Amino acid sequence: MQVTIYRYNPDFDQKPTYKMYDVDTSKVHGIMLLDVLEYIKANLDDSLAFRRSCGGGVCGSDGININGKNSLACITPFKELPEKVTLRPLPGMPIIRDLIVNLDQFYTQYNSVKPYLQTHSNPEKEHIQSIEQRDKLDGLYECILCACCSSSCPSFWWNPDKFVGPAGLLAAARFILDSRDEEKESRLKDLDDLYRLYRCRSIMNCTTVCPKGLNPNAAISKIRDEMIKSKTTCTEPHHEHD
């Protein structure tokens, strides 16, 4: 297998280069692309930098661009890839080193939706939530913040400081639709903005790439529905400043 990897070390590289590694996959311990990366690091070149933690698709560390598509290396079987593979850091994010990108902006947008339950009541035991009410969170709460979606979203590339992006909006939907949350109105109001929510052009890249099979685009539609329902939509749209 020929793995070509984007390399950049800010200590001494003026500009990025690509380096090709010839990997005898029979020597790789494991079946995933992450195992190939581990093999390269342990046996061919310990200077290759990438993130990883769980190795099982649940921590969201190893989102990278694999032959043009964002995914998690740890759940991408290398046998299903072509003989020649090119790996790049997630697009649209500042690069720290090699396959490691700076996700500060991504996290800032996530934080901006107040991704925590807001309630004013304090029941003696647990909040009561019916099975049906809880079902509404399925497909929303499982996000692992891998950034595969936001880094494939053209709207996020152009306005990472103003558009919340698919992952952040998915988190927003998770709380808007939680029967226990008591700040639905203020959450909707906060998103009712040409940039924060309405920059989404339903390009669907997010849903196509999500390695956890989540559907941020559908979540965004749900937020829009809720907005219509709660009639908080501004009658006078703000002016666009692009």
Added chain:
Amino acid sequence: MGLWLCTGRFGYYSGMGNIVSILREKQFDAIIVGGGGAGLRASLELSSSGYHVAVVSKVFPTRSHTVAAQGGINAALGNVEGEDDWRWHMYDTTLGSDFLGDQDAIEYMCKHAPDTVLELEKMGMPFSRDENGKIYQRAFGGQTRHYGKEFSVHRTCAASDRTGHAMLHTLYQQNIRAKTQFLTEWYAIDLVKSESGKVCGVIAIEMKTGDLYFLNAKVTVLATGGAGKIFKSTTNAYTCTGDGLGMVYRAGLPLQDMEMWQFHPTGIANVGVLISEGARGEGGYLTNSEGERFMQRYAPQYKDLACRDVVSRCSAIEIREGRGCGPNKDYVLLNISHLGEEIILKRLPGITDLARTFAGVDPLKEPIPVVPTCHYMMGGIPTNPQAQVIDVQKGKDQVVPGLYAAGECASVSVHGANRLGANSLLDIVVFGRAAGKHIKGLLDNGYEQETVDQGALNRSMSRYQRWMDNKAGPSYSELRLRLQNLMQKDFGVFRTKEAMQEGLDGLIAIRHEMQNATISDHSKAFNTALIEALELDNMIEVAYATALGALHREESRGAHSRIDFPNRDDKHWHAHLITYTDGRVAKRAVNMKPHEMDPIKLKERDK
């Protein structure tokens, strides 16, 4: 070796030929090393208190290994049976621990389990629900009612089979709300101690820049998680390298019960990915090559929900006696297809994905090949139930000033020789919170920092310097592989003196070679080779502690089964074992004094 000079308020400088490394300094009231469940629960307690606190984590907090926990968290809420009691939970935990758990700590944990779990729910944790809208509870291994008289109780609170994910994200979210300060992707290298022995913070590296810092803190909490990566095959993340344990060992402090490693019966064969005990809790069962449900034979009452050490040994025996499955007869089968698609997809969607991705089988139709796989470290840094780290001097417990530990890295000890499933997520939040509360009390009373001398900083920097200076010698990755293979071979489910002695000799050799081991990357920005090398130093200490304890303990108890000493021997070995990095081993008494109930007396475990 560099010389580290103090330059007053601007920090510390090192002169090494013409290379100058700067040691910057930051001051805190408390730092918490670790952003998993234990660390985030501790920080939450403190960040609202107005003290200057930071969480240091080598990975972004939600990438901590807590995220991988599947099955659930125990609490005697009684949502299914209508009645449950924390005392019954305590009984099960004590028996599960094969009596090596400290009863004061177990009591504290089980008693606080219900309010700790309800608190998580109120924070927003998306638990699954039952028909009454309450928290969904499932059955898990080793759980009974009425002190072992009634079997198969539903005590494990679950968010589908993604409980750890739901918990960790909720705790992180609450920390966003509380405006906790994070030093994310910072790696703690070593503790810094004052002359009198007080812990005054850590030396850490900011990975993005490679800059070094002395994080000067009145109180340091270690919440660095497990160390399963010392074994070749493990359900643990790459990051589970026992960093906190290595730090403690090098600081001259002891580790406790390190021979106690839990092998989970259902790791996917050849990959080491976990299939939760929840699969058996929902009604799954194990079979051998003859299609026999062998657990019914070994444990007629608990059956497939016997304690993990028991089930793992039974699987290992089945395989050893030739009743394993597959072409090499080296695994057994976990069957869940009979549960039906609806239950499986609702209750076990995560493991369905894992089985498809990693084992290539569709659990809706076929059984999953599984083997006992290294999963959890019961031993660790000894602490009291306030999470204060303990040293033993002249046979007496002594609190180490300024140092706390909570979570999987700690040995408080609630798990003793064998942890019950779903008791670890409980342990991390209960004792993370306890640490936070105790530290708050300490700071409220005006806890002062001691001054640190140059020598102490130099000592804590020496490891970093070694890796940066070594230019010729074996590569760290080669030694790491040797270590993992050795542990797998000599310290697995069944142990003998001969194999373990050979293992210990091998470890001592590796430890020696480590002094000359190298990384070829000496650059600063995000140097992951350096981080892995520093982790390897810790893994070796953990492995060494394991070997010392395992060789020393001449009995079989819980997860530690010796072929040469097949029985539990309470007369000689009903005691914790503490070991030091210089090879000293000593016994420490097991606590048998719960405050609110009679001690649970030693007896054989039920089957």
